Amino acid sequence: MVEAEKVYRVVMSERCFRFKLDALLSHAPDAPGVYEFVTFDSERNPRVLYVGIAHPESIHACLAEHLEDKKSPTAQELFSQWKDIYFDYVARTREQSPEDFQDIAAALITKHRPPLNTAPLAFSQRYQKVRLQEVEIL
Numbered sequence: 001m002v003e004a005e006k007v008y009r010v011v012m013s014e015r016c017f018r019f020k021l022d023a024l025l026s027h028a029p030d031a032p033g034v035y036e037f038v039t040f041d042s043e044r045n046p047r048v049l050y051v052g053i054a055h056p057e058s059i060h061a062c063l064a065e066h067l068e069d070k071k072s073p074t075a076q077e078l079f080s081q082w083k084d085i086y087f088d089y090v091a092r093t094r095e096q097s098p099e100d101f102q103d104i105a106a107a108l109i110t111k112h113r114p115p116l117n118t119a120p121l122a123f124s125q126r127y128q129k130v131r132l133q134e135v136e137i138l
Contacts, residue, residue: 006127016086028060035089048112099124
């Protein structure tokens with residue numbers, strides 16, 4: 001039986017970090033999860049460019065693969081279109097299954113409509129409706 005609605009309470013990272021090696025080493029988590037590539041316009045408004053899922057590998061490992069041009073969108077693709085690229089990630093959520101990450105990523109894609117997520121990411125189909133609630137404390 002499919003449940004009616006799931007609300008994922010998520011805490012995003014405390015800020016966006018520059019997409020470069022030293023920031024990955026010091027800020028990217030060594031755990032599975034959901035991450036974003038972000039840029040900012042001239043008024044410092046964020047624009048989500050891509051939402052990705054790291055599972056079973058870590059967010060750190062996935063970001064490193066993007067940076068090393070081993071995973072799309074590659075660093076070369078990102079920097080050829082935007083000057084400054086940052087990464088952000090879901091820092092905490094109570095849910096940790098691959099299906100939960102899929103639902104969270106799909107909700108972020110639905111919310112932000114990032115231009116580099118060309119293939120739609122499907123929800124897990126466990127719930128009729130999925131919502132995100134960004135909170136500061138779980």
